[in-house]
Amino acid sequence: MTLLMTCSAISAWADEFQQSVQPLLKEYCNTCHSTQKQKGDLDLERFTSMKQVKADPAVWEHTLEQLANNEMPPKGKPQLSPEQKKLLTQWARGTLDELALASAGDPGPVVLRRLSNMEYTYTVRDLTGIDSLDPAKEFPVDGAAGEGFTNAGAALVMSPALLTKYLDAGKDIASHAVLLPGGMRFSESSSPRDWTDEALAKIRAFYARYTWQGGAESVNLQGVQFDTNTGGRLEVAKYLETLQGRGDASVLNARYLETLKKALESTQPSPVLDLLREKYKAKSLNALDVDAWQRVLWRFASVGHIGKKNGPKSWQEPVTPLGTHHEIRVKLEAPKEGGDAKLYLVSTDAGDGSADDEAIWENARVVVKDKPDVQVLASQAVKTPQVIEITVPAASIVKDTELVVTARHKSGSVQVQVLKEKPTMLSGLQSGMASAVIAKGQWSDNNLRTSLSAPILVANGSPARQKFEAAFDEFRALFPIALCYAKIVPVDEVVTLTLFHRDDSELQRLMLSAEESKELDRLWDELLFLSEAPLKQVDVFEQLWQFATQDAKPDAFEPMREPIMRGAEAFKKRLVEIAPVQVQAVLDFAGKAWRRSLSDREQSALRTLHAQLLKQGLSHPAATRMLLARVLTSPAFLYRGEKAAEGSKSAPVSDRELATRLSYFLWSSTPDAELMSQADAGRLHEPEVLVSQAHRMLKNAKVSRLATEFGCQWLQVRDVATLDEKSERHFPTFGSLRGPMQEEAERFFTALFQQDESVLSLLEADHTYVNGALAEHYGLKVKGSDWQRVEALRAQGRGGILGFAATLAKQSGASRTSPILRGNWLSEVVLGEKLPRPPKDVPILPEEAPAGLTERQLIERHSSDAACAKCHQRIDPFGFALEGFDAIGRSRKADTHAVLANGTTFEGLDGLRTYLLTTRRDDFLRQFCRKLLGYALGRSVQLSDKPLIETMITQLKANDFKITTALETILLSPQFREVRGRDFVVSQ
Structure with missing residues (x-):
């Protein structure tokens, strides 16, 4: 019909x-x-x-x-x-x-569309995940076509010079590719050293999620004082506070929290844990109670000695304060009040009762460097509990004086201490203190020793010793002093063979799930791979061996030779084995970059190219990056190709092609995984799925690109941030404000799309977005300097796009306003009117108004010319209404009265806004819809699109002018979802 x-x-x-x-x-x-x-x-x-x-x-x-x-x-x-x-x-x-x-619904002519410079840039950033990449910075500027946008196919030509730049850009992007054991990632840097540092940072960040970064210990290494063993600590305090009702469990590791809770609430006897349980029941247990025992039962070894002959097994070593005898050393200082010094040799029952507990104190002596020892006690056997008081004459105490005494086991289990104050309690197990001591020897020796202030004397193999060892093991299993070696790179050695040290078994045992451990293993694998640590260790070993032959014991390093050489050979073999994995990663990347699956022929061609590059002498990494550059210069990447349907009728594009259309419309970039999964499932063409995906994408931060590439480009403010045409003498602040001016417009449009606001808010909004500098420029009072939304803007004489500093400054001269430019912009850009070109002989207006004339009077005199009057009667009143803003958008007092050619009058921005929202509302809506449609389709709006635009306007009016209404109308239209047939001809 x-x-x-x-x-x-x-x-x-x-x-x-x-x-x-x-x-x-x-x-x-x-x-x-x-x-x-x-x-x-x-x-x-x-x-x-x-x-x-x-x-x-x-x-x-x-x-x-x-x-x-x-x-x-x-x-x-x-x-x-x-x-x-x-x-x-x-x-x-x-x-x-x-x-x-x-002809309604005609998709329009099929044009092979190259990616615009910004689409190319956004696509590369999304594919690589590196937002700092700017691959198109040397490209010639894209021209605009269609409805005035740079994404229009008619403007996106290819030249030999541009092709060369694409090749250079592809190589540069490929230089940021980081080849990994499991494939490939990208980095901000093209430096292998930086890639290693990034891998280090990832592991440290992983550790930091579970550990406390404090706990540094001071070390003096060859006269250099620095902190070591920092980080990786178990944050005992927060866990204890939470279990005792004073903390937040949500920020803690649930697995360890439950383990700790069970241990502290257990009734299974344990000499050390029982001491903590008593305080836990009273809700008085704190981290210091745990820390005291951690320092006695653990010590940090020197990482550089791990693996050497007689060296430590790990960085975090258990210490057992048990033995048949122990030498105790106490530094002596003369009492401040004068007189002799008194010391107390204390023997207690170690908390397990005093039956049969006996010890012998031997050879207590005062020791001063370079002087004979002075014995104060030869030998004395004691039963627990007992205290022996020793007096040291003040005259014997000089700098670096020590009391040295040996306590020897006789029977039972005895805890011994040398105290400077007489004890008040002589029962119960005490933690005492422990300190690391560097024994004399060569640098190649493992010289670390532990000195205990309260050792426990027991016979080897006795039931008492076994009981204490079990108790200490229980404590250490629950409270490691560190969960991991967070520094990774050893810093406590003058000479070390260890490039990277991994010690995170306690973290994995106590906190990590299987998946988390797997992730940590992967991060470590990447670090060792990127740093080529197994190969570098060979060179370091040889250098260290030569160094050790000069003044140390090279045989101490001999046990390390075979593992290092074996590791290097295994690494070389692995490089060969994983090469195909990395080539496959490039092919997988090609599928994402080309926005479709690769054919078998294409995959074969790429593999062949890689093999040819290897034959030409390129290394595998160089050949793989060249292959990647080839992918990025392929027409399949640079162009948005679509397959035309057979015959003359239009037909739906494929789901993948539809995904590409949608993604480049809303994000100016390639489809993400979610969108492509819907396309691969064959569901994207379903209207409800297509609309649902669009709504999801509008909530994404990448919709800011639509704000910039459509909104700002439509309003002609996309380049305000680089505008350098203003007179610095007249407007010295413009240089620092032009960036925020453009960002205001970008943020405004972003919110329009993300929050589904009314299209009419472009004219009538009572809000905007400012930072501190722009707020001051507008005369607004805000808190802080960060970007924020401000309301009640119309009361301040602004509101909507007509009050943006960006639009006002762009449509002005270098040193004065231009009602002509502003009026012409409003007429053509905002309302879509077609104005005739000005006559060729129109005189150029001076940059500054002559003496005695206002800027408005200057324009009125110019517009009175008969050859110019007709157009100026249409545009000048719009510009006059905006004279309340200077050439950089600051408010000012001026004559803003406007009279249109038909006699309509209004005053200032408020009056102009009212006129546009009433008399010209449909014109504004039609222009907005035309521009949005032209941008979405990447072409000029044609006659057959007119019914669609009218439908958009009708739908907007019926749905509170919500922006998504216009977007959905476009997305569900044949123009957006279909492509002309291969044999299509315009009907005659």
């Missing part, structure tokens, strides 16, 4: 063309626009039938504009009567409307 009505209507317009229009064209138009003259490249004489009119409707769209602007016929030529002009206008408009309905 619709087709019959359309054909009937067109037939009626055909009759009118023959009977009325053609005679008018012959009389008033063909004199200048004949086939022979073609003034302005326009030939109207060739239109002798409706078939020819239908074949070129663009000519009649242009003719309508000329008639509306009173430019046709030109002055000095015979003019149409009002009735004739009305007839010609109605015929042209009616014919075009019917043609639009007849």
Whole structure:
């Protein structure tokens, strides 16, 4: 029925063309626009039938504009009567409307679209995950086409020079590829050293999620004082506070928290844990109680000695304060109040009762360097509990004086101490203190020793010793002093063979799940792979061996030779084994970059290319990166190719092609995994799925690109951040404000899309987004300097795009405002009017108004010229209404009264806004819809799109003007979802 009505209507317009229009064209138009003259490249004489009119409707769209602007016929030529002009206008408009309905939904011409510079940049960033990459920085600037956007296919040409730049950019991007044992990732840096540092940082960040970064110990290494053993600590305090009702369990490791809870609430006897349990029951247990025992039962070894002959087994070593005898050393200082010093040799029951507990104190002596020892006690056997008081004459105490005594086991289990204060309690197990002592020897020796202040004397193999050892093991299993060696790179050695040290078994045992341990293993594997540590250790070993032969014992390192050499050989073998994995990673990347699956032939070609590069002498990493550069310079990546349907009819694009259309519309980039999964499942073409994905994508931060590439480009403010045309003498602050000016517009449009705001908010919004500097520029009071949303803007004389400093500054001169530029911008860009070009001989206005004239008076004098008056009557009033803002958008007092050609008057921004939202609302909506559609389709809006635009406007009005209404209408349209058939021809 619709087709019959359309054909009937067109037939009626055909009759009118023959009977009325053609005679008018012959009389008033063909004199200048004949086939022979073609003034302005326009030939109207060739239109002798409706078939020819239908074949070129663009000519009649242009003719309508000329008639509306009173430019046709030109002055000095015979003019149409009002009735004739009305007839010609109605015929042209009616014919075009019917043609639009007849071809409604036409997807438009198929153009092979290259990625624009920004699409290329965004795509590379999303594919690599590196936002700092700027691969198009040396590319020539993209031109605009279609509806004025740089994503229009008609503007995206390829030249030999640009192709060369693509090749260079592809190589540069590939230089950021980091080849890994399991494939490939990308880095901000192209330096292998930086890649290693990144791998280190990832492991440290992993450790930091579970550990406390404090706990440093001071070390003096060859006269250099620094902290070591920092980080990786078990944050006991927070766990104890939480279990005792004073902390937040949500920030702690649930697995360890439960383990600790069970241990502290257990009734299984344990000499050490029982001491903690008593305090836990009273809710008085704190980290210091645990720390005291940690320092006695653990010590940190020197990482550089691990693996050497007689060296430590690990960085965190258990210490057992048990033995048959122990030498105790106490530094002596003369009492401040004078007199002799008193010391107390204390023997207690170690908390297990005093039956049969006996010990012997031997050879207690005062020791001073370079002086004979002075014995104060030869030998004395004691039963527990007992205290022996020793007096040391003050005269014997000088600098570095020590009391040295040996305690020896006789029977039972005895804990011994030397105290400077007489004890008040002589029962119970005491933690005492432990300190690390560096024994004399060569640098290659393992010289670390532990000195205990409260050792326990027991017989080897006795039941008492076994009981204490079990108790200490229970404590150490629950409270390691560190969970991991967070420094990774040893710093406590003058000379060390260890490049990276891994010690995180306690972290894995107490806190990590199987998946977390697997992730940690992967991170360590990447670190060792990227650093080539197994190969470098060979060189370090040889150097260290040579160094040790000079003044130490090289045989101490001999046990390390074979493991190091074996590790290097295994690493070389692995490099060969994983090469195909890395090539496959490039092929997988190609599938993402090309936005489709690779054919078997394409995969084979890429593998062959890699093999050829190896034959040419390139190393595997170099050949793999060259292969990656090839992927990034392929037409499959640089162009958004679509397969046209067979035949002449339009047909739906594939789901993958639809995903690409949607992603480049909303994100100016390649589809993400979620979108592509819907496409691969064959569901994206379903309307509800397509709309759902669009809503998801609009919430993503990447929609800010739509704000910039569509919103800011439409308003012509996308380049304000680099605008350098303002007079620094007149506007010294502009340079620092131009970035925030553009960002305001970007943030405003981003919120429009993300929060599904009204399209009319572009004109009537009572809010905007400012940072501290821009707020000061606007005269707004805000807290802080960060970006924030501010309300009640209309009360401040602003609101909407007309009050943006970016739009006001862009449409001004270097040192003064320009009502002409602002009015022309509002008329053409915001309202979509078509204005004639200014006459060629229009005088250029001075940059500054002459003395005695305001800027407005200067414009009014200029506009009074008869040749200019018609256009200026249309645009100047808009500009005059915005004179309340200077050339960089600051508020000022000025004459903002405006009178339109039809007599309509309004005052300032508020009056202009009201006029636009009432009298011109539909014009604004139509322009917005036209621009959004043109941007979405990447082409000029054509006659067949007119019904879709009218539908968009109707839907907006019915849905509170919500932006998603316009977006959904576009997404569900044939124009967006279909492609012309291969044999399509424009209907004649």
